[in-house]
Amino acid sequence: MQQLQxxxxxxxxxxxxxxxxxxxLDAQEAAALASGPVxxxxxxxxxxxxxxxxxxGAYSPLVGFMGAxxxxxxxxxxRLPDGLLWPIPVCLGLPDGLRIQGDRLALRDPExxxxxxxxxxxxxxxxxxxxxxxxxxxxDPAHPGVARVLEAPARAVAGPIQALVEPLEGPVxxxxxxxxxxxxxxxxxxxxxxxxxxxxxxxxxxxxxxMKCALEMTDGLLLHxxxxxxxxxxxxxxxxxxxxxxxxxxxxxxxxxxAALVAPMRYAGPREAVLxxxxxxxxxxxxxxxxxxxxxxxxxxxxxDAQQLLGSLPAEDLGIVPLRFDNAFWCRRxxxxxxxxxxxxxxxxxxxxxxxxxxxxxxxxRLPPPEFSRAEVAELLIDAYRI
Ligand SMILES: [Zn+2]
Numbered sequence: 001m002q003q004l005q006x007x008x009x010x011x012x013x014x015x016x017x018x019x020x021x022x023x024x025l026d027a028q029e030a031a032a033l034a035s036g037p038v039x040x041x042x043x044x045x046x047x048x049x050x051x052x053x054x055x056x057g058a059y060s061p062l063v064g065f066m067g068a069x070x071x072x073x074x075x076x077x078x079r080l081p082d083g084l085l086w087p088i089p090v091c092l093g094l095p096d097g098l099r100i101q102g103d104r105l106a107l108r109d110p111e112x113x114x115x116x117x118x119x120x121x122x123x124x125x126x127x128x129x130x131x132x133x134x135x136x137x138x139x140d141p142a143h144p145g146v147a148r149v150l151e152a153p154a155r156a157v158a159g160p161i162q163a164l165v166e167p168l169e170g171p172v173x174x175x176x177x178x179x180x181x182x183x184x185x186x187x188x189x190x191x192x193x194x195x196x197x198x199x200x201x202x203x204x205x206x207x208x209x210x211m212k213c214a215l216e217m218t219d220g221l222l223l224h225x226x227x228x229x230x231x232x233x234x235x236x237x238x239x240x241x242x243x244x245x246x247x248x249x250x251x252x253x254x255x256x257x258x259a260a261l262v263a264p265m266r267y268a269g270p271r272e273a274v275l276x277x278x279x280x281x282x283x284x285x286x287x288x289x290x291x292x293x294x295x296x297x298x299x300x301x302x303x304x305d306a307q308q309l310l311g312s313l314p315a316e317d318l319g320i321v322p323l324r325f326d327n328a329f330w331c332r333r334x335x336x337x338x339x340x341x342x343x344x345x346x347x348x349x350x351x352x353x354x355x356x357x358x359x360x361x362x363x364x365x366r367l368p369p370p371e372f373s374r375a376e377v378a379e380l381l382i383d384a385y386r387i
Contacts, residue, residue: 021061041107051163054161058279066090075130124156182283269296270308271309290310310324331349332345
């Protein structure tokens, strides 16, 4: 059996497909590869985040953007052509009129900065309607993930990538760890079991409770907010990162690692829950928290669809254990955080606020009840809403 180094693999979890992908380039290598008659493609923010996720190994075993065969197989079967579980196509749109010269394309941000390269293996027509229907369960353009698929160019360019993975600015920057880095930290801390928590929202008491329930059973917690492109109305990543850091004081130091996942949010519900689990497996997690309507938006998915899909997959295919939770709340009668699994009391005993109610309170500078939100978190959010 192959000897694995402790920095590559945390004791509990192998990357999806067995090996962590690393497609990073340094600036000099990238500039050399992009010189000469190489056409440039300007990436959307979501594509740039996908590029980074592939390059760092977050999307292992993917080494680039998908071609026709992979796209069809993933869309229809939820598996790569070799049978490995993979729930969502990762594609790169090729705008009309862009002519590819030679065997590679330079990938740039809107300011013209080089992000990486794709070795062009294939250009194909992407069946966006089928992708929307089968992956997202709807072709409704009001769904933000579907809108992104339908607005993408009809043609896609596929092939392995290489990319510059540079530190990000602001409070997210130092937290945007690669899978290699989180795995090294888990190994240093001697964590054999690690539970991952995905979020794109501020952490209130309910989520803190779920994380603590999971942490009762595992060696460590990876608090792993997604900081890539999200939809309008979601709280900005910089604010959220400060709010997550504020929550850490309610956990024992050394039992939690706060890191940021740079990836686009697709709002694909059940299929995205599978992707979120596989990505956390690549980051070295052995367990993954799946809440109510995980990665959902609006009312496109049932509250337990994501949990059911994850529960239906063979454990050996998934390679990470989903921990399925219902919504948590403070119960006045119990005098504790609880869920309907642990509290028998009627709804009126619950301290519950809708997202809309919370936003209205914060926007008017009022603190939600302490049973709902830590004051340290709420104060940061109030400041952010004032700006
Ligand atoms: Zn109760």
